[in-house]
Amino acid sequence: MILCRQMPRLALFGLIGLWVLSCAGDAAAAPVKKTGHQQVPELNCRECHDCAQPTAANPCLNACPRLFSAQSTGAHTVAEAPEKMMLDRIADQYQGVNFDHRLHASMSEMSQGCSTCHHFCPPGQIPPCQTCHGGEANPQNLRQPSLKGAYHRQCLNCHREWSHETDCNVCHLPQAKYAKSEDKTDATDIMGQSHPSIRPPDKRVYHTPYQKGEMVTFYHQEHIDLFGLRCVDCHQKENCSYCHDVQKTPATRKSMEEVHGICSGCHESAACSKCHDRVERPAFSHASTGWSVGRFHAKLECRACHPTGKRISKVNRDCSSCHGGWNQENFRHAVTGLQLDETHAAADCADCHIERRFHEKPTCSPCHEDQRDFKKVPPGKYVRVSS
């Protein structure tokens, strides 16, 4: 009787013992050194690989790994995407749905790219919906809707948000009017077109509830030009309805963190007055710091000079105060717009730029006694300054 009661416990110990032994055996037999993504502890091999021992030659990749999104599919462009798709699997019940893939792909670039719809893909691939979503619902995998569910969820997830149209005939043409959409010659038809490019505003003035400084002036274009930001760098998680919602309701109140998060990602400042003011602020001008960026530095991103975002103190107009490393060998004079001829290229910098004071007007007098002006008789030829 006692033995009977102990049986499950004994069996459990036995199993654990066997497992420990088998693990030890594996380790002894195959001391494989884990490399790359194998080292990530939370990764389960079977999540992506269908076979027990994937190799480089046969990675046996699972077609639908839930772990990865198409974010990892790299450089797929709208141009590569199929232009149109005719979804006509149930042509016996409904007319085919002419889906403008190109248009949707270009729109997705404004949010999460291909992965907006192609959510779980093997790295580097973007398989079509049918690869994972078969024709019928699979009772073995309730998480994976069938093709019908997948299509409807993908389409309506956005469309119900912005157009609020959920009628079947928005996509499925009624039987009576049967005519292939491809045959349409309607000029307003948007088939195969891309989303019209969006013209970003120069600036926006936000009115905030902060009493000590209710206005925040944001120079939108400057952020694109100066910082080289892409739309999605700031406009994350924004969807069609952000612009297209036909029944806009007061949006949910955003938290302090959400509102400030977009700016504070780059601007590390705890002082409210950094952005908030009682009046509309002028755009930032570098001249206000006492040092005009001038034509040579205008096109540079801020980070090129301010890698840590800090002010540079003690800047003077002498180029060598920053560009100390420039000398006759490594300085391309053509960047100034003047390409020196062979004679002058051999001359020392200080021959024309007296005492290497480069911000002052150069002189020709040390060699030429005719009081010539370097602009009229250039020591080389003028070239276009490439930016």
Next chain:
Amino acid sequence: MTLDRRGFLKLAATGTAVAAGSLAAAEAGASTGASAHDAANAFGVLVDTTLCIGCRKCEWGCNQANDLPKRERADFDDKTVLETHRRPDVTAFTVVNRVAAPPEVRQAAFAKIQCMHCVHPACASACIVGALRKQPEGPVTYDAWKCIGCRYCMVACPFQIPAYEYSRALEPRVMKCSFCFDRIVKEGRQPSCIENCPEEALTFGRRDDLRALAHAKIAANPDRYLDHIYGESEVGGTSWMYLAGVDFARADLPPLDNQAPPVLTETIQHGVFKNFVPPVALYGLLGLVMLSHRRRDGETGEEE
């Protein structure tokens, strides 16, 4: 045998103990009653109200698959009915309602309501002729031939689902969703409403698989769903379970106790009559009292 005060108390205590014992046995039976069939393995449905678009295709599918006044598919394209709150009735086993969402929720939500097919149904417990039965596969079925029209089921149902054909003079029936019993058990298909849902907002499967699915969905999208599966434990669990992004009460799913109503009622009622022990004990006790009194009367008489 004479029954003095001490003897009577002993006897009474024995009787009470027997009755209490049988009650306890009955309670054990009632609590296991829910798992008499394998609730976890029975069929169920998970309704994801955040996916529902209110297209009413489930209503149409239900109308076609059941013995209901037949209507055209175009009838169900009418979305104006969503403006008013509707309940299932004798002409429709299921209806979709727009969920009255709070103003901060921008997305309109919809919820389909029908019989929840409780794991331990109060209607079947209340039915005195056994016309309503919980099937091992999950559905709560109705047998019109057995029904005597007492409508206790309508009072008992915590979701107020059963409807009654008052307008039918002869053989009126109780009308409620059958979970397409014949269709899922005999034909191996899915219920008609589920087959017709374009969004697959309704997922048909084993109840335990659905619970796992629901928990996975909540874990993956904590912003989208409330951290609660309605029907997982309400009234002892229901075969149809719901996920929602807004308060369930708005979707006609009232806050209910986790204990199945029949657990209490059946414990008392079945306990009283379990194996006829309490009646036999009671009558035995009364008989003994009577007997002892008769003897005492006899003894007194002899003395006189």
